[in-house]
Amino acid sequence: MSNASASERETFIGPDGPWWKLDVAELWRYRDLVWLLVRRDITAVYKQTVLGPLWHVVQPLLTSFMFALIFGRAAGFAPKEIPGMLFYLSGLVPWFFFANVVNKTSKTFTANAALMGKVYFPRLAVPLSVAISNLASFGIQFFAFLVLLIGYHVFDPAFTWSPSPALLLLPVLVVIMGLLGLGAGILISALTTKYRDLSFLVGFGVQLLMYASPVIFPLSRLQNFPMLLTLFNVNPMTSVIESMRAVFFGQPIPWGGLGYTCVFTLCILMLGTAVFNKVERSFADIV
Amino acid sequence: MEGIAIRVTDVHKRYRLGVFGGTTLAEDIKAWWAKVNGRPDPRVPIGKEHVAQRSGEFFLALRGLSFDVHQGEIVGVIGRNGAGKSTxxxxxxxxxxxTSGTIRIKGRTSSLLEVGTGFNPELTGRENIFLNGAILGMRKHEIEAKLEEIIAFSGIEHHIDSPVKRYSSGMRVRLGFAVAAHLEPEVLIIDEVLAVGDAEFQRKCLGKMKDVASSGRTILFVSHNMTSVRSLCNRVIWLQDGKVAMDGPSEEVVTAYLRTYASLNDTVEWTAEAAPERARAFAECFSGT
Incomplete structure (x- = not known):
């Protein structure tokens, strides 16, 4: 930022703003802040811990192991041709990414009330940084999944894996998940400033939503339950998780579902930003 | 806006009195539904329907505040608690x-309502300099360029790589002010930050602020400390009940302000004619005339 353009800048503070506004230029000016918040999230959490960043992998690995034992072996929900660990990890890693982004961004205002009550910066920097730092932990977990995938390929004679061109869809899936979680998170964060009830709901609400997604069993098992199938398809994460598995285990990609999820994501992002804008202007008086 | 750095035009700020924001979703939906159907708000107590509509339940912290600040001016804002300074x-x-009215500020603005805002206790002093600087709107390379200067100013070189949670409160304040003092905004808004640190550090802060001011930047300084207002500002705005009570050269305004609110322990002398009404009434009360 050169001094000339800085001194020409004029701040206008008035009672009413537009109902929808996304000041990308301002966010860009504060990109160092976003980056520092990301680093703070990643490093501060693991100071004074023994395992450090390994904690990122422990949760999905242990959960996958339990799911593989109970839902896979005992209940027989997982498809036979994919090892249980791989099946559940491929569903849980994206699910945890989405769930963490929603959970953590939804605390934007309540967790940073002291900071936001004292200094101005584009408030969206906080949820954005949360989404990015969760992207980092998703990366670590995803790497663990890849290691396991190759491990099974090499050591398990019953399972062979060959990469398909559909893998190119992966980055798109990651972006969709991140934006979906961000949109839902900022919408909830804006609403929780007024209705504290929601903060209780979010934690287990997201957990319950997992049972309406194909994390535990593939959507194909619901063919005889049209009601449930519809319910699952309403959940925008369903198509993402199905696609995630399709990409790795060579099944058809649910394009229709992905289209629905994209539209849903755009809508919730628009709505989330609108409500967020409205709240950030007055939240200091409410919280 | 030629030569004017800050223009405040007819600003009102209204707060709702009593409990609010603690409502549940269900109550708000009921209230909204009632509004749609043209019925009275069910949340309003019986017999108070008119009060709520007449804004009797509101408190106006600022009522029609207007003033201009020229570029390079150092303006002090004084007033009693509740006069509207913090608002x-x-x-x-x-x-x-x-709630209504507009404020226009020209140039890059930084406001210090509290030092050390956004310090993360787990991060080291050095890491927090970057975080705090970024929150205040500095770019990373700007902070890097001034890092040594900031650390030297804070005077806590030995602790700069320890986590901030191990700092004493004085050390945090020093570090916080050191970062803030090295911001280079065109407009600086400061609230009472000098009420921290020991005497030596306070002198250092005041000196730094004078430096900043002499480099042609605009400063708006809110304080209860009349000594620092007098020594730092060339113009003072006195707020009372959300409006400008007096605006002029520091000496005049501060003297008038002190005269009005002088406590009983202070000795204030007037001639019989010049005595303000309150003092006269007070004197009459005791003389029994």
């Missing part, structure tokens, strides 16, 4: 927005 600062810092 004004919050509006100018864009923490909350006015």
């Amino acid at each position: 004004l600062l919050k509006l100018m810092s864009r923490i909350t927005s006015p």
